[in-house]
Amino acid sequence: MSFYEHTFVGKQDISEKDVNNIIDSCSKIIEASGKLLKTEKWGLLGLSRKIKNNRKGIFVHFKFESDSKTVGAIEKKLSIDNKVIRYLTVKYEKLDLKKNYFEESKILNEKR
Numbered sequence: 276m277s278f279y280e281h282t283f284v285g286k287q288d289i290s291e292k293d294v295n296n297i298i299d300s301c302s303k304i305i306e307a308s309g310k311l312l313k314t315e316k317w318g319l320l321g322l323s324r325k326i327k328n329n330r331k332g333i334f335v336h337f338k339f340e341s342d343s344k345t346v347g348a349i350e351k352k353l354s355i356d357n358k359v360i361r362y363l364t365v366k367y368e369k370l371d372l373k374k375n376y377f378e379e380s381k382i383l384n385e386k387r
Contacts, residue, residue, distance in 0.1 A: 276309060276340050278369065283353055283362040284332035287319060293358055294333055301337065304348050309341025326360050 281301075285294055298314065305311045317334035326332070339345075346364050353362045 276342055278312075278338070278340050278367045279346060279364055280367065281337045281339070281346070281349060281362065281364045282334060284322075284326075284334055284360045285358055286327075286360055287329050287331040287333065289333065289358045294335065297353075297356065297358065298335055300352060301349055304352065305337065305339045305341055305345055308345050309339055311337065311339045313338040329360055332360055 283297070283301075285297065294316070298316075302311055302314070315336040315338075317336060319331050320334050321331050322329065350362060350364060353359045
């Protein structure tokens with residue numbers, strides 16, 4: 276089994292319920308043959324350029340341990356979901372579970 280990070284970007288106008296449904300379905304796929312280590316909801320963030328007429332997107336990030344068949348199943352599910360703009364999966368030899376990518380920027384914004 277290998278370690279993976281998977282991030283998907285949902286359309287800016289989908290509801291919280293839709294986001295949670297996508298997260299739940301991906302979690303079930305991962306847990307069927309692997310282990311979900313961490314889920315981070317990064318929220319609504321601006322995109323560097325328009326993607327499918329969206330200037331913003333809802334970002335969700337998973338860290339998990341599984342095999343390549345699971346990655347294929349998740350990507351297949353997200354590719355047919357019209358609420359998802361983009362997705363990316365990266366394979367790692369070792370994962371850093373302590374680091375939250377957007378935690379530091381939240382602290383900087385609170386100090387201002």
